[in-house]
Amino acid sequence: MAFLRCLLLLGLLAAGLRAAEANPSPATPRKVELGVHILDISDIDEPGGKFTLHVLLGVYWQDPAQAHDGKGPKVFREDIAIEEVNTIWRPMVEFNRTTAPAELHHSLLRIYPNGRVEFERQLTVQIATQLDLRKLPFDTQRLKLELESFQYLADEVEVVLPADKLRIASRISLPQWEPGKLVGEVSPHYREEYNETYSRATVTLEVKRHTQFYIWQMMVPLGIVLAMAFAVFFLPPKDLSDRMSVIIASLLTVVALSYSLHSGLPKISYLTVIDWFFVLAYIFLGLAMAGMVWISNLHDRDEAKAIRADKWLRWAYPGAYVLASAIVVITALN
Template sequence: MPFPPFLVLVCYILSFFCFHNISSQDTEHVRNILHEIFEKEKYDKRVRPSKDVSRAVHVSIAMDISGINFLDEKAGVFSVTGYLEIKWRDEFLVWQPELHGNVTSFTIPQEHIWIPDLFLKNGVKEPKGLGGSFYYLPVNHTGEVTWWPYQVVETHCPVDITYFPFDTQNCRISFSLWNHENTLVNITSARKHVGNFHFTENGIWTITANHSFVDRDELAIFSQLIITISLKRKTQFYMWNFIVPLLLLGMIKIFAFLIPAESGEKVSFTVTLFLAFGVFLNLLSSHLPENSDSVCLICVYMEIQLALGVFLVFIASMQVKISHRDHRLGFSRFELRLIKLLSRDRVVDCSEKEQECATNWTILSSAIDKLMIIITTAVELFLILIFFMIICLGG
């Protein structure tokens, strides 16, 4: 049975005034609480919120990270975005809810009450206070205050590039008090690990571990919250753009000795390989910090390849010179042993026509090519094996 329109209108008006009166009562009670605390009891934010001056104020801190912004290897700067969850008890912000319409909490601007003088100790910018004038802090009737300052944290982070690009970096975030000693304000850690509320993955780094703990400063005067974050570099980009082309380029050196010396292309081919490694080394150096704290193993590998490239250019040049020797000259004892070791069939033919054999310098060049193919292949495989063993054990 439908209600008469008049009855519906009366119910609507009564409910409006009832809820309006409740809201007005709550607002009036909050005003009374503020008047009692700030006017009658003369609350002063400059005073540490402890009625017993010998008792320290315990400030509980936890951190949640919403994303990694960057890790600048050159500047040694680590940047994350997140917020702190800071709690403490203000003994001067206490009231009895039953005397104030059962109001148990309200919010108040940050600049109106006492807050701990926290700052980022190892930051790269000028130190400044947390939060801002637009922050409203919830206050409970027991005096518990909660503060959620949102921060873009940029700190110093020493970078170890030894195992680049399979490296793991350990960065530290340190929050401390500026003026209050630990006997006055004591920091405690609310959690052992950093939270990841609404965390957004980074394209270069992934967090493998983190830890949060409280420590004292160097003089054991101020307490500080230290957060350590371990970052593992994602290697897919570097594998396909650095490592794989570098390994393939190293294997191409073997093909330099498949080119006949008399073709005139052997020296230019080895010089091109040498320059290619130089370009790779220059490209890699542009991604690494300019410091001497650590040596990048992949840079050492490329410098060894450059040294081998110089050696290959020397061998190729000697082969070209040998191929253009005077046909009237004969082989030395060492050259004959090399030919017999690597070109036995040709040596048998050579013994029957000694005069013709003595003037055929392409036989010696071919023997050198075979010897260098064996040596280059063995050295290249050895370098690759040693390189990956060091990377896997250390990285």
């Protein structure tokens, strides 16, 4: 009887061990260190809502299975590096929100005697972004890079982004933009469509738009056209047809200038600062036409009063437009 009890206890113990092996307790996630060095930003496609950058992406982790007896690291380059890294465990960290396959230029794999693995790639990637153009052309955009493992969940791989491994070149190829603050953060990200949580590193780069292009290509021509339009109040009040011809020509020029500038911008549902400049131009040109009709009718009844009103409007219209434009610019800068 005692022998049977021993056999039963041994059977229960073996079953418990098998259950423990089948459902192991959650282990600590493997830490994977990232390094992001932005080498250049070659394009910010505002109509397409994407940007293109050249980046050196480094992924570093500890793998005891790769420890060896050598005195220095094993080094693999280019295609051999890609072939070798595919034969070992790696965290599969890639960029998120890409609009096209990444273009690989160079790759480097180093495996140290203590099992540290360093895998670096120089890539060109296109990444979708959301631009807030309300303050255009006085805007600062925030370009976001999202990095996460596309194979391992947050309880398996935890990415780390040290501040000293986050860098950007001092100059970029785009003359219209100036790079600014570069920050990174790591947080769990829940994907509702898969009901899974991944460890995500988010790198945010601020780029400030240079306004000189819009000043010389939009503001100065628009100011000249409006000055010519408001100059009609220096013509005799009775010459209504000549005055109207100048205003209509100015209006058509403003429409053409607006079309030219907006052809390179996305079709958005809100007004930018540039839009407000043109809206004000349309309003004041319309008011100028109404003012001329009123002065022409007044001239038929009281010539002296019409001349006095004409002299007042020739300064009131441009002054009011400059004031309204200044309010728009000050609001955008604050």
